[in-house]
Amino acid sequence: MGLSPRTRRLRSDLKVLEALQAESTIMSFSAPPMHADAPDSYVITFRGSGLARNAANQIVTIHQHDVFIKLGANYPRGTPELAWRTPIFHPNISAGGAVCLGGYGTHWTPSLMLDELCTMLWDMVRYANFDVESPYNREAAHWARTQTEFRLPLDARPIRDRIACGTANRETRPPMALPVALPSPTPAAAPPQRQAVPDVRREEPEMVFLQEEVVEAEIVRAEVVDREDGPDILFID
Numbered sequence: 001m002g003l004s005p006r007t008r009r010l011r012s013d014l015k016v017l018e019a020l021q022a023e024s025t026i027m028s029f030s031a032p033p034m035h036a037d038a039p040d041s042y043v044i045t046f047r048g049s050g051l052a053r054n055a056a057n058q059i060v061t062i063h064q065h066d067v068f069i070k071l072g073a074n075y076p077r078g079t080p081e082l083a084w085r086t087p088i089f090h091p092n093i094s095a096g097g098a099v100c101l102g103g104y105g106t107h108w109t110p111s112l113m114l115d116e117l118c119t120m121l122w123d124m125v126r127y128a129n130f131d132v133e134s135p136y137n138r139e140a141a142h143w144a145r146t147q148t149e150f151r152l153p154l155d156a157r158p159i160r161d162r163i164a165c166g167t168a169n170r171e172t173r174p175p176m177a178l179p180v181a182l183p184s185p186t187p188a189a190a191p192p193q194r195q196a197v198p199d200v201r202r203e204e205p206e207m208v209f210l211q212e213e214v215v216e217a218e219i220v221r222a223e224v225v226d227r228e229d230g231p232d233i234l235f236i237d
Contacts, residue, residue, distance in 0.1 A: 009076050010038035013019070016115040023160040027118055040071045043085070044118055048123040051155040052087035059089055061154065065125050067099070079108040080117065091130045091141035099124075099167070100136045111230070119159050128153035 003011075014037070025050050031039035046065040054060045065088060070081040071217055084097035092100040101120070102111065123129035127144070135141035158164050 013114040016113050020115040023162045042069045051089040076110040089140050091135040094136040126153045140187040174209045
């Protein structure tokens, strides 16, 4: 026989809460052992900064918050029943522990899983989510409008802080240095090569022998004219 839609949904809620718990240092939960595979009630614990009044009626920071969640017979079509079990000072949580979920209180969305509901509740604890216009605690709403003592949100961590922390570490890790090409070693200077000396040989004047008849001539007079502006000239008669 197959599982009913409600049982399948209860099992799905258990799985998403287990995944959320593994991804968070803030949220943990417990459930009755009698319905270990498909719980219909939980106590959700948040460990982080929230506000409450102490015995002296002062608004102080507290660090553990417990919420009881009951999944009634008409869940998931109907809204889960919520009851805050630890003291809290918040505009949308009454002194008796009733929790206002805003639009989800009157128009519940069946597709909203319990891990998403826990995210909403954690944001209420740390004052990242509050509505001063339709409060369950008017005193807390007035305080939230006018207070200057606390910086909101009280706790900067998202509920899945393990994942957020890992992502931040990856983003802030300095990038790996790119390999730097080292300059090639300068080769040793080669010994200067001896340049070949061109073979320049003095050209001997070409001698031409004429096979002609030698004509004898008589030198009558020779006179050398010495010129100052040029070479000497020899006149032969």
